[in-house]
Amino acid sequence: MRALIVDDEQHVREGIRLLGEWEQHQITQLLEAENGEEAIHLIELYKPEIIFTDMKMPQMDGISLLEWIKSNHPSSKTIVVTGYDDYHYMRKAIHFGSADYILKPVDPEILNHTISNAVAEWKKEQAERQRDNSSYQLINEMKPLYRDRKLTQLMNNQKVNQSTVEEFGFHLSQRYQVAIIRVDLHIIQVFQGDRDLAYFSILNVMNEILQKKQCGVAFRYLSNKGEIVLIMWDHLSEFIHILQTIHHTIKRTMEVTCLMAVGTVVDSPDKLMNSYEHAKQVMLSTNVFDRKAEKIYEENEKLAVGHVLHLVDYSTQIEDAIQFGDIQLFSTIIEQIMMTFREVNYLALGQLLHVEKEYQLMSFHAYKNYRTPFKLREQNEKVIELFYDDLGQFQIDRYIEQKKREIALFLKITKRETKKKNRDVIYEIEQFLQQNFVRDVKLQEISDRFYLSREYISRRFKQQFNENISDYLVKIRMQKAKHLLQNEQLKVYEVANMTGYQDDKYFRKVFKKIEGITPNEYRSSYLKSRSH
Template sequence: MKVLIVDDEEHVREGIKLLGQWEEHEITDVIEADSGEQAIALIEDQGPEIIFTDMKMPNIDGIALLEWIKENSPSSKTIVVTGYDDYHYMRKAIHFGSTDYILKPVDPSILNDTLVRAVTQWKKEEEYRKVHNSSYRLINEMKPIYRDRKLTQLMNNYLLNQSIYEEFGFHLTREYEVGIVRVDESIIRSFGGDRDLAYFSILNVINEMLMAEENGVAFRYLSNKWEIIIIFWNDFERITSLLTALHTAIRRTLDVSCRIARGCKVSSIDQLMNSYEDAKNSLLLSNVLDRNKVKVYGKQDVLASALLINMMDYNSKIEEALQVGKFEAFLPVFNEIITAFEAQNYLSLKQILHFEQEYQLLSQHWLKRYHIPYTINNGPEYVLSFFYNQDGQFQLAKYVERKKREVKRFLKVVKRYSKQNNRDVIYEIEQYLQQNFHRDVKLQEISERFYLSREYISRKFKQEFQENISDYMVKVRMNKAKSLLLNEELKIYEIANMIGYHDDKYFRKVFKKVEGITPNEYRSLTV
């Protein structure tokens, strides 16, 4: 195997060469490139299996190089090594499939642990490429595509000709049952990111067993990119044991763990969707912390009453913690949410998908709020796929630690952007108040408009203008009243209404308190 080290600093390249335990991992050649251009030439010429790359380089930088590698040398495993602890770079590294993201100065143990993972992943994917090379050519043949399309139509209640049922060996009995095999992103990654190859390989295992049992048909459900559907038509009392055998066979043959769920029995073909929905519900309510190696679930195996925790319920606390800008202020909020998870000792797939989706929505909201030029491109399914172990169990502790690191990194970025932005927004609030002096602007209205807490607005406004908002508004109104009093055609009550006072007696009282004289006295002195 060959390793390529890409960095425009020679001492960094030399350091990695000295720290890496190359021979232990069957690395025969370590080559170097001092630029993205030279790296591309070496990759095309020598085809290194493992690539270490810096992110900050002239001309073709690390991001551009990762993008090129993904397109032109997808089997290579990449490891980002950079001095920039930056969420933008980390996100790009993940997006382009890097094995890991490590910081300079390089820790030898972290470097070699990452090397072990990269070599192991490459070898595993290479084995799949060899074993399934002949099978892969069959993916584009018409039969599998035709089968998947027609049976997806059947699931979605399209009427099909009887000849099609016969073509797939479909038994037109009176009762059916649906099973769902979930093929999530962590499984796709086991096949080198090749979704078609993953489905093809898993379906081969399933349909081979179904054909032997003469008990059903499996297909890729085109309405949901994470699912294979099985339609059973007899021996319903044996379906759970058959699904268990299927799970074991997939794991033994392909070394992946799929979550499988069983639906209810239905009495006609046009009720297949009812059985599907029942299986889907069991799948979503299954416990991702389950330590059982066999992941097969029915209605009796899940906790239907599990509480769904909403991150949005914590939004006000999150807002306060973010405005303080210190991770220590955010930690109690984070711990409260995680404690709520752990207290149930049951974390459903539905809950963790829901939580990650809300986390991303809130992140987008705050990125937008602080005008930070970053976006989140990967959906919940992709993000969560990194936290399942080989047995299909979700690693909650690892997920929590990643979220803590993300929040810390986000707070650092916010701190840089918010210092000037917060001062600017107070002046935006002042301008908004001046434009709306004629009506009663509530603090809650300002809070919702400018995405800041009421307490924060009150505190910062007083710091900037040395008076609270209500006193400031009175002063603005009185200044406007004085300019209106110069027009003798306007009545006192008309002026009061124009500046937001519906009771002219109250207006007169406030005016005298602020100016020391009545509106009439002011007019007589100035006109």
């Protein structure tokens, strides 16, 4: 296997090269590029399986490179490495299919954990690709898969031999219309998890009804998992009625409900994708609160779009809730968000998917902060699909309860990690005081340096060391002063200056208050004890 490191900073490339346990992950060749353009040349030449890329680079940045990789070399697993802890970059990384997102300076443990996951995911997908290739070789023995491939290519405006298309009953016409039928995970479970059997059974019902009128064909759309596409070229005025017949037959024979969305009418096979994309928008606009039995949607229902809600807008409240570690605060935020939709009784499927994606993104961000492994889910649709019942109704309350359980688990982990982190940082503060006792260290300086509030530092320091910072600092100075006073060559005023006191009279006063004797008396006592 090969890996490519793309970064305009040489020391970053060298750091990743040195920190990665490449042989352990079976990566035998490392390539390097300074920018996106150079990276593309290397990708076309060597086809690396794993690609690390910075986001901000000259000539061609990381976002443009990720977009190019997704279109031209999608089998590679990309990993974003950047010094910018920014939601915008994380969104882009997710959008273009990145396997992970790590921050500079690169932590060796996180780096190698990320490499391990990326390699494992690539191998898994490679095995799936090899199985697909084997299936393609048996094309004549697997007619349904062959049909699905060819009609998927037709949908994607790829040139397909017309005689091959006609083999599946596709007809040339003046008008075409597309519908999308969603086959979610809940439906697959009805078929004991056998995805192929589910598609085979549903498509048999659909194509049997379509063939009676010779008006259309349905197939498994291989470009997007979980979808069947139906193309009609005749009897378009009866399209909804035909979909109703299909909907009722599937519900009666298989006891499941499929969501269906209708696209616009187009006048050429080259424009089938336009009808598909319109149907997709109709589907994303469907209301998950809708409880009607017949899940068939078309544009003339005037489904509302409304303002798109972003979880990032609640980031301050969410951060506060994490800091307090109280699930009730999260529950309040969730209810506040849901109230926005409940008041109008409308929550678009697209909005729900968007919220789920941002939830995963913010979870990734939070777990990374506490160095807890977290894998981004590549398809948020799969998460949502788990909460549909046999009637095609989305169980919003069950979905919310699941989120609360996930958050409660995260808070439990956070609480444990925060205790460890806070304990460590208090000892770091103590070390800082040990190193800077000769000057007047202000509480505000400590607060600014360690990114903690003054009140929190004071409280935690007192809990850990049973005295406040100022008293602790005096104790350090007195311990140092006693050590220096043992050297009879040093004057008392010199000892005072060396322990942070410019006024030796004040030093004498503090020393006597703490030790019970004057500096001179301490020195005399020490010298006397040494002579004996």
